Amino acid sequence: MLDTQNAPAAVPALIRREEYRPPDWLVPEIALDFDLDAARTRVTARLMVTRNGVHDRPLRLDGDGLTPRAVRVNGVATTDWTLEAGVLVLPINGATAEVETEVEIAPETNTQLMGLYASGGLLCTQCEAEGFRRITFFPDRPDVLSRYRVKMAADKTLYPVLLGNGDLTGSGDLSGGRHWAEWTDPFPKPSYLFALVAGQLFANRDTFTTKSGKLVDLAIWVAEADLPKTHHAMDALKASMKWDEDVYGREYDLGQFNIVAVADFNFGAMENKSLNIFNSRYILADPDTATDMDYDAVAGVVAHEYFHNWSGNRVTCRDWFQLSLKEGFTVFRDQCFSADQGSAAVKRIEDVRVLRAAQFPEDAGPLAHPIRPDSYIEISNFYTATIYNKGAEIIRMLHTILGAEDFRKGCDLYFDRHDGTAATCEDFVRAMENASGRDLAQFRLWYGQAGTPRITAKISGETLILEQTLPETPGQTDKQPMLIPLRLALFDRATGGHAGEQLVLLDKARMELPLPSGGGRPVLSINRDFSAPIIVETDRTAEDLAFLSAHDDDPFGRYEAMQQLMLDTLVGAARDGAADHTAVVTAVGQTLANNALDPAFIGEAVLLPSEAFIGDQMAQIDPEAIHRAREALRRDLATRLAGQWEAAYHAHAAPRFHYTPEAKGARRLRNVALGYLAAAQADHAGALAFRQFEAADNMTDRLAALGTLANGDAVERPAALQAFYARYQDNPLVIDKWFSAQALSSRADTGAAVAALRDHPDFTLHNPNRVRALAGAFSMNQLHFHAADGGGYRFLADILLALDPINPQTAAKLLPPLGRWRRVDPARQALMRAELERILAAPGLSKDVFEQASKSLA
Ligand code: 0A1
Ligand code: ZN
Numbered sequence: 001m002l003d004t005q006n007a008p009a010a011v012p013a014l015i016r017r018e019e020y021r022p023p024d025w026l027v028p029e030i031a032l033d034f035d036l037d038a039a040r041t042r043v044t045a046r047l048m049v050t051r052n053g054v055h056d057r058p059l060r061l062d063g064d065g066l067t068p069r070a071v072r073v074n075g076v077a078t079t080d081w082t083l084e085a086g087v088l089v090l091p092i093n094g095a096t097a098e099v100e101t102e103v104e105i106a107p108e109t110n111t112q113l114m115g116l117y118a119s120g121g122l123l124c125t126q127c128e129a130e131g132f133r134r135i136t137f138f139p140d141r142p143d144v145l146s147r148y149r150v151k152m153a154a155d156k157t158l159y160p161v162l163l164g165n166g167d168l169t170g171s172g173d174l175s176g177g178r179h180w181a182e183w184t185d186p187f188p189k190p191s192y193l194f195a196l197v198a199g200q201l202f203a204n205r206d207t208f209t210t211k212s213g214k215l216v217d218l219a220i221w222v223a224e225a226d227l228p229k230t231h232h233a234m235d236a237l238k239a240s241m242k243w244d245e246d247v248y249g250r251e252y253d254l255g256q257f258n259i260v261a262v263a264d265f266n267f268g269a270m271e272n273k274s275l276n277i278f279n280s281r282y283i284l285a286d287p288d289t290a291t292d293m294d295y296d297a298v299a300g301v302v303a304h305e306y307f308h309n310w311s312g313n314r315v316t317c318r319d320w321f322q323l324s325l326k327e328g329f330t331v332f333r334d335q336c337f338s339a340d341q342g343s344a345a346v347k348r349i350e351d352v353r354v355l356r357a358a359q360f361p362e363d364a365g366p367l368a369h370p371i372r373p374d375s376y377i378e379i380s381n382f383y384t385a386t387i388y389n390k391g392a393e394i395i396r397m398l399h400t401i402l403g404a405e406d407f408r409k410g411c412d413l414y415f416d417r418h419d420g421t422a423a424t425c426e427d428f429v430r431a432m433e434n435a436s437g438r439d440l441a442q443f444r445l446w447y448g449q450a451g452t453p454r455i456t457a458k459i460s461g462e463t464l465i466l467e468q469t470l471p472e473t474p475g476q477t478d479k480q481p482m483l484i485p486l487r488l489a490l491f492d493r494a495t496g497g498h499a500g501e502q503l504v505l506l507d508k509a510r511m512e513l514p515l516p517s518g519g520g521r522p523v524l525s526i527n528r529d530f531s532a533p534i535i536v537e538t539d540r541t542a543e544d545l546a547f548l549s550a551h552d553d554d555p556f557g558r559y560e561a562m563q564q565l566m567l568d569t570l571v572g573a574a575r576d577g578a579a580d581h582t583a584v585v586t587a588v589g590q591t592l593a594n595n596a597l598d599p600a601f602i603g604e605a606v607l608l609p610s611e612a613f614i615g616d617q618m619a620q621i622d623p624e625a626i627h628r629a630r631e632a633l634r635r636d637l638a639t640r641l642a643g644q645w646e647a648a649y650h651a652h653a654a655p656r657f658h659y660t661p662e663a664k665g666a667r668r669l670r671n672v673a674l675g676y677l678a679a680a681q682a683d684h685a686g687a688l689a690f691r692q693f694e695a696a697d698n699m700t701d702r703l704a705a706l707g708t709l710a711n712g713d714a715v716e717r718p719a720a721l722q723a724f725y726a727r728y729q730d731n732p733l734v735i736d737k738w739f740s741a742q743a744l745s746s747r748a749d750t751g752a753a754v755a756a757l758r759d760h761p762d763f764t765l766h767n768p769n770r771v772r773a774l775a776g777a778f779s780m781n782q783l784h785f786h787a788a789d790g791g792g793y794r795f796l797a798d799i800l801l802a803l804d805p806i807n808p809q810t811a812a813k814l815l816p817p818l819g820r821w822r823r824v825d826p827a828r829q830a831l832m833r834a835e836l837e838r839i840l841a842a843p844g845l846s847k848d849v850f851e852q853a854s855k856s857l858a
Helices: 224-248 292-307 320-341 344-363 385-418 425-436 542-551 555-576 582-593 599-605 611-616 623-640 642-651 661-679 683-695 699-710 717-728 732-743 750-758 768-780 791-803 808-813 816-823 826-840 847-857
Strands: 025-035 041-051 059-061 070-073 082-084 087-090 096-105 115-119 122-126 146-155 161-164 167-173 178-189 196-199 202-209 215-222 256-262 275-279 315-317 421-423 454-460 463-469 484-491 502-506 510-514 523-526 535-538
Touching (some): 070 087, 122 275, 146 161, 146 196, 202 224, 215 224, 224 256, 275 292, 292 661, 320 385, 344 555, 344 611, 385 425, 385 502, 454 523, 523 535, 555 599, 555 611, 582 599, 611 623, 623 642, 661 683, 661 699, 683 717, 699 717, 699 732, 750 768, 768 791, 768 808, 791 816, 816 826, 816 847, 826 847
Parallel strands (some): 215 256, 256 275, 454 535
Antiparallel strands (some): 025 041, 041 096, 059 087, 070 096, 082 087, 122 196, 167 178, 463 510
16 A cells, blocks of 8 residues: 555646647746855846737746745836745736846755756756756746846856856956856747856867858867866767758857866756756766777767757757657767767667667556657656657658658758747658658657557568557557558578568558569568667577578668577576577677678677566566576577687787777677676686786776676686776766676675665765766666565665655656566565655655656556
């Protein structure tokens, strides 16, 4: 039973998409005045408000934790206002008015990191989605667009740099060691794109000349010591600006573009107009401290935020239900950008891996929602893999269905039509429809129906039979067949070739396609390049999969065949206790021996599916059996192909670090080989890893060696962990890796180790990166998170409960792994539910966590 006595005083309200109404009042202009101080910041806001339509409703200005110190209407002080659940309600006569409010806020005690807060010695803001209301009273919704003029004053020694949106339109000194700056943004924007930063910052400066010849000043602002780590981000920024011109015809629209890196940040980064604010982990990179994956992530996130200038800022969202309008589209754009910078095949494999690891479980669990949700309690909970990554897949399918040319026409039309306004997902689809002349009525179902479609593909005689089903998800039981673009090819076993790829649009529950007659039963390559975000079941044999893993000319198809072969083997082994590994060993051996393949691709293809993904294929997850099955296959591959792993390891040693696709690929394969060598428990693997750890001239190699050692019992393990800590103790981003390496270990003592790490002097609940490095990483550790005694669940719930009063957004993000209780055995189910109930019963629970926990138990 639920203890309702301790539930939040009132159950938080559900906001529904269908209840959208245009704003009663618009705010075409706002002037803000900040008297900045970490302990006490005075904010004066002057709003030009205009009545929107004919009505007599009062002006309602959102506020969160604010008390007005003064309210003036048309220059006259008034007390004719009320506060209703934080909202300032003011009667206004006439069609327009100038409304001024004054409030005081305390950035240094703002632990939620929403609104104006202190990070290190900086003052910075985060307003998406509803943080602006923690700074000043305002209609804090994305369909109210205003021109901003922002003046800030601060101590000149503590805050020598003062940054805002738009252009610097004035600055000067004040008495008492203070100074001021004024920033004016000519583009109307919603409040969630407002930003300011003040602090001791140093700039890496550069310029970019747009295709029409405008010079843009670029600056990346960081602590002075971090300046050498900003070059990769700067290169990525310039490459993104060029790419958006080349691929989408989109040019930058202001004279400056600033990026600031901060240490304490709830998400990855934020696209505030011309003043992007980043979690420092997505800016800072040098060979000694960042892995190749970090370098890729820096470039991807810099591109993502830059691309938002068009997909998000110039055209924004009407309401938060349309979040995927900007996020799905922008993720698709950053994925294509990254694919163009290196190996497109490997990038696609990585994107699909992320989708399957983060989004498929979401779609299959209690928090499933469509990419355009129908309701929410707390919008921060909807910055999900579904909105972002599945959203990107839906845009990619449009690209596939319409073709590159019509897709581009659709984008041009969308930007033309909606520039300077707040739009909807429907506006986007309609632009695509109008530009291409195609009917996308059925395609629209992807926006409203949650869940991952399951497709079966079977060859019967000379017919290919395709069937689709869409599982039930919370609140959605009756689903319609979707329009699913399937790239497929039929391989001839004898020649190893095919007669061309086709695009099949599966638009019914069942379709039969005639196959070319004669020539014997073909081998089916389907969902090539992962043309749709679906689960495919086929009647392909192990022999078919082995054939495709060696012959498919679609790199994703080749990877997929290998993964399927491994999965079939592993699921069988987890169920039956053992399996024949021969087909996998042969296929991996052949892939390793194929010199025509890119080493980066080989590195991906020979990796076993994660324990989580194996579990996702099973009716009931048995974490121990899965771990045993995967380890047995890993050991077998390691021993039976020992010579090939040794050869791969030594063939791909580079004398010196370079960040090129070739060098990255070599490091990838070499480190995968190291992992296998260690799995064989070869006596020398520990020594080999330790030697690599010590000799490495880059973080990719050093961390791979540390991970290998952290995961095993080699005598070198404690020395490596200690040396790593000693070397990087002053670099929080690297110390995060040290926490994660231990939290991800499969060693028997991991539960005790993470408990001890929580008490480590470097652990803090006030830095979201650190919380994720320990608790987030641990919750991904299938073996130990699901420890049979429930200790893993308790550990996560304890941290979550301790974090909720400090930072509810980040706390709520920790919860979903506990919500997957339906997937495990009854004993574990009871333990997981008990933790969810304990969370829900906690006094003063945030609505963020309440939403996640209550939905997870439903
Ligand atoms: N729009 C950002 C994501 C973001 C959302 C909320 C934030 O604060 C709580 C921060 C960033 C993006 O897509 O990058
Ligand atoms: Zn985004």
